[in-house]
Amino acid sequence: MSALHVDVRVEVPGFGVDASFSVGPGITVLSGPSGSGKSLTLAAVAGTLRPVRGVIRVDDVVFADVEHGVHLRSQDRRLGVVYQHAALLDHRSPRDNVALAVRDDDMATRRAVALELLGRVGAGALASAKTRSLSGGERQRVALARAIAGNPRMLLLDEPFSSLDAPSRAELRTLLKVLVVEHQLIALVVTHDQADVDALADRVVVYEPGRTVSASE
Amino acid sequence: MNDWFPLWLSLRVSLIATMVAGVVGVALAYLLAKWRSRWASVVEALVTLPIVLPPTVLGYYLLTLLGTRSALGGAWQSAFGSPLVFTESGAVVAATVSALPFVIRAARAAISNVDTRVEESARVMGLSEWSVARVVTLPLAARGIGAGVALGFARALGDFGATVMVAGNIPGQTQTLPVAVYDAVQAGDDAAARTGSLVLGAIAIVVLVLVTQVFGRRR
Numbered sequence: 001m002s003a004l005h006v007d008v009r010v011e012v013p014g015f016g017v018d019a020s021f022s023v024g025p026g027i028t029v030l031s032g033p034s035g036s037g038k039s040l041t042l043a044a045v046a047g048t049l050r051p052v053r054g055v056i057r058v059d060d061v062v063f064a065d066v067e068h069g070v071h072l073r074s075q076d077r078r079l080g081v082v083y084q085h086a087a088l089l090d091h092r093s094p095r096d097n098v099a100l101a102v103r104d105d106d107m108a109t110r111r112a113v114a115l116e117l118l119g120r121v122g123a124g125a126l127a128s129a130k131t132r133s134l135s136g137g138e139r140q141r142v143a144l145a146r147a148i149a150g151n152p153r154m155l156l157l158d159e160p161f162s163s164l165d166a167p168s169r170a171e172l173r174t175l176l177k178v179l180v181v182e183h184q185l186i187a188l189v190v191t192h193d194q195a196d197v198d199a200l201a202d203r204v205v206v207y208e209p210g211r212t213v214s215a216s217e
Numbered sequence: 218m219n220d221w222f223p224l225w226l227s228l229r230v231s232l233i234a235t236m237v238a239g240v241v242g243v244a245l246a247y248l249l250a251k252w253r254s255r256w257a258s259v260v261e262a263l264v265t266l267p268i269v270l271p272p273t274v275l276g277y278y279l280l281t282l283l284g285t286r287s288a289l290g291g292a293w294q295s296a297f298g299s300p301l302v303f304t305e306s307g308a309v310v311a312a313t314v315s316a317l318p319f320v321i322r323a324a325r326a327a328i329s330n331v332d333t334r335v336e337e338s339a340r341v342m343g344l345s346e347w348s349v350a351r352v353v354t355l356p357l358a359a360r361g362i363g364a365g366v367a368l369g370f371a372r373a374l375g376d377f378g379a380t381v382m383v384a385g386n387i388p389g390q391t392q393t394l395p396v397a398v399y400d401a402v403q404a405g406d407d408a409a410a411r412t413g414s415l416v417l418g419a420i421a422i423v424v425l426v427l428v429t430q431v432f433g434r435r436r
Binding site: 073075078085089100149156 | 337340343344
């Protein structure tokens, strides 16, 4: 069974966080006050920020090892991400947004996989819609389909549902849980919403400003 | 104005110059937007120089750099069998250099304004840097780039000082419309000067309306 091991220090000007935890498949919620370093940890796992100390690895695959000068490119980590504001490409259809993440050289295959995944997240009817005109909930469904399209090792979600209304949030929480179980994924979720924690968390990593303090099942 | 050669030459020169400045300018703008180094601002200042330099001074630099006695000018003559200066190609070079900073500044701003989270998402989902630029960054910056290219075209079309220094004022060969207007005024030919000025003014207005309406519209 896969496991993510994080033991790093990540810094941005004026702030740093020491994060240390090991988690397996299922949903791990990173919980704590604003500015405690949860999103920085996520950025370091995604590879968009280089840690200044320590190691991040999934099983034997080392994402980052500062002491040994290892920093695997984001492209090579096989991750799926969902941000609060979806970060979809508005100039591409939902189908193409998902197809771009499918790791296959043949565009026809990628589009076929994208259609299947959009159907899987309940957004099949939106495949050719104008991405710009999608509602918040629809955008996050497409973002979830895109996140799993690359057959990822891990999902990273940063406040994924916080801009949605309550019914959409509940639906998407259920969908996320089903996808994580189906694909046996490790999912890290940053959220401020206690309802997200209660509904989603298989385990919780608690942050204080600048460090992790505990991990609980 | 009976002789329309200057107008056609101006349009031809500025279209070619805009294409060259578009390709080179967008590539440079991308590098400048992504290059995190203090040298980036030095390079940006250098490529922006044509905006603030007097056009005749810019033309003088180009003439010195590209003249037949210079290394570049000599290499051009060896390769193509004719000099670069005082030819239509010289006018294209002058117009390109004049247009370039307009393209670079607009494109750089547009590229810098693209939400980095969208680019990061694309990288994380496996797209190469080239694909991120092609599929994400440049399409999202297209309006700003388009505005810069349109302004670059207008600048290339209206260039006088650099063009007259590098390409000269040879009627029927290198005399562009702005230079022809100057010539007409010097010769007391008010009708020709008026017609040329109206044509240039009309094109400038069309370009500005285009920039405002098409590229400036909010999505």
